[in-house]
Amino acid sequence: MASDAVIRELTAAVQRSPEAVELRLHLVDLLIQQGSVTEALTHCSAALAQDASNAAALNLLQRCTAALATGSAPEAPAVRPNAEFNWSAAEEEVSDIIGPAFVDGAAETVDGEGAADFDVVRRSDVTLADVAGMEAVKQRLEVSLLGPIRNPELMRAYKVNARGGLLMYGPPGCGKTYLARAVAGELGANFYAVGIADVLQHWLGDSERALARIFDTARRNAPCVLFFDEVDALGQRRAALSNSSGLRVVVNALLAELDTATSSNDGVYVLAATNMPWDVDPALRRPGRFDRMIFVGLPDTEARAAIVRMNLRDRPVERIDPASVAKRTDGFSGADIAHVCDTATQLAMAASLRAGEVRPVRMSDVDAALLQIRPSAGPWFDTARNVVEFANGDGTYDELANYLRRKKMR
Numbered sequence: 001m002a003s004d005a006v007i008r009e010l011t012a013a014v015q016r017s018p019e020a021v022e023l024r025l026h027l028v029d030l031l032i033q034q035g036s037v038t039e040a041l042t043h044c045s046a047a048l049a050q051d052a053s054n055a056a057a058l059n060l061l062q063r064c065t066a067a068l069a070t071g072s073a074p075e076a077p078a079v080r081p082n083a084e085f086n087w088s089a090a091e092e093e094v095s096d097i098i099g100p101a102f103v104d105g106a107a108e109t110v111d112g113e114g115a116a117d118f119d120v121v122r123r124s125d126v127t128l129a130d131v132a133g134m135e136a137v138k139q140r141l142e143v144s145l146l147g148p149i150r151n152p153e154l155m156r157a158y159k160v161n162a163r164g165g166l167l168m169y170g171p172p173g174c175g176k177t178y179l180a181r182a183v184a185g186e187l188g189a190n191f192y193a194v195g196i197a198d199v200l201q202h203w204l205g206d207s208e209r210a211l212a213r214i215f216d217t218a219r220r221n222a223p224c225v226l227f228f229d230e231v232d233a234l235g236q237r238r239a240a241l242s243n244s245s246g247l248r249v250v251v252n253a254l255l256a257e258l259d260t261a262t263s264s265n266d267g268v269y270v271l272a273a274t275n276m277p278w279d280v281d282p283a284l285r286r287p288g289r290f291d292r293m294i295f296v297g298l299p300d301t302e303a304r305a306a307i308v309r310m311n312l313r314d315r316p317v318e319r320i321d322p323a324s325v326a327k328r329t330d331g332f333s334g335a336d337i338a339h340v341c342d343t344a345t346q347l348a349m350a351a352s353l354r355a356g357e358v359r360p361v362r363m364s365d366v367d368a369a370l371l372q373i374r375p376s377a378g379p380w381f382d383t384a385r386n387v388v389e390f391a392n393g394d395g396t397y398d399e400l401a402n403y404l405r406r407k408k409m410r
């Protein structure tokens with residue numbers, strides 16, 4: 001009999017994908033076996049409401065009513081309705097017939113010296129080659145960041161210094177953080193991710209010392225990149241909502257460190273990312289600080305196909321056509337496409353569970369997933385249009401404006 005955990009996960013999966021009749025019927029089957037007949041009945045009628053002639057559903061309905069009539073089935077404890085779909089529990093259930101769906105290649109955080117101060121990305125398996133498409137962005141990172149770091153002598157010979165940092169901005173889920181991980185992969189030990197949230201949470205009283213230590217470590221390991229993700233967390237608007245004077249101190253400490261680091265030409269490069277550049281403290285964007293902006297837009301057709309391939313690479317798949325998925329996902333972010341792939345996998349896995357044998361992810365699963373998932377960047381572009389229209393007097397957002405015009409979004 002299926003464990004409570006599996007039933008919980010399936011229930012959560014059904015809640016997240018209410019259209020997935022097969023998945024729901026599998027849950028009904030397990031619920032009847034477990035004796036939760038009324039619950040089974042509820043799901044059974046939901047399935048029949050979607051597909052009144054579904055033979056399996058009708059069969060299950062019969063089993064429900066029979067069980068209710070004999071009163072033989074004891075009621076089991078209620079399921080927890082809001083549990084997240086737990087892949088590991090479900091995978092365990094089918095471990096003998098299906099390989100692991102995920103291999104975690106994420107960057108690791110080093111324990112030990114210096115680790116308490118900020119996240120040190122020791123190893124990132126992602127390199128720029130893993131970032132699909134985005135040629136223009138990659139080239140700018142190569143020229144402004146990677147090239148100079150790989151050739152410090154050249155930098156000295158040309159008397160070029162590391163003054164000024166790069167700020168990546170764009171809609172959520174389009175690869176800014178992922179690009180930073182790729183830069184980390186390219187640079188190995190010379191990449192430091194600074195957790196702004198950590199600095200804010202743990203060091204509010206002593207942020208100068210915390211930041212000084214971070215920059216110190218960076219200088220000792222130069223040439224290197226310091227990466228600040230979601231820098232809008234330091235912005236004025238957020239400040240208004242929280243302890244703004246404390247935040248001010250952090251921002252000032254950061255500004256002071258940035259100014260010294262970049263003016264002393266000691267090979268500390270700074271990189272930052274945000275979904276909301278308009279919320280970033282303007283002081284952070286002045287010359288010598290994060291003064292160059294790079295727009296990271298939605299993935300193009302080619303990138304979308306590659307993202308599909310990448311996301312399904314380690315899963316059992318059959319006759320998936322990435323180009324066709326790419327064609328139908330214009331406007332989707334990388335994260336949206338990853339979500340489509342996850343959902344398709346989930347549907348195939350539910351079918352595998354039902355059948356008791358591996359059933360690879362097929363285009364029909366992707367089609368079903370595409371019916372459920374809408375692109376998520378709409379609201380971001382609404383804001384972006386307004387910014388370009390009313391707040392681009394100084395040309396800060398020209399790259400974004402050109403993008404919107406090219407895409408006929410303005």
Ligand SMILES: Nc1ncnc2c1ncn2[C@@H]1O[C@H](COP(=O)(O)OP(=O)(O)O)[C@@H](O)[C@H]1O
Pocket residue numbers: 130131132133134171172173174175176177178179299303306307310333334335336338
């Ligand atoms: N160009 C891309 N190539 C491959 N994967 C991508 C790309 N863009 C986005 N993704 C996927 O989308 C996920 C979310 O991207 P992320 O970097 O977190 O977005 P952002 O930081 O811009 O909000 C990534 O983990 C990655 O799986």
Ligand SMILES: [Mg+2]
Pocket residue numbers: 176177178229273
């Ligand atoms: Mg991010």
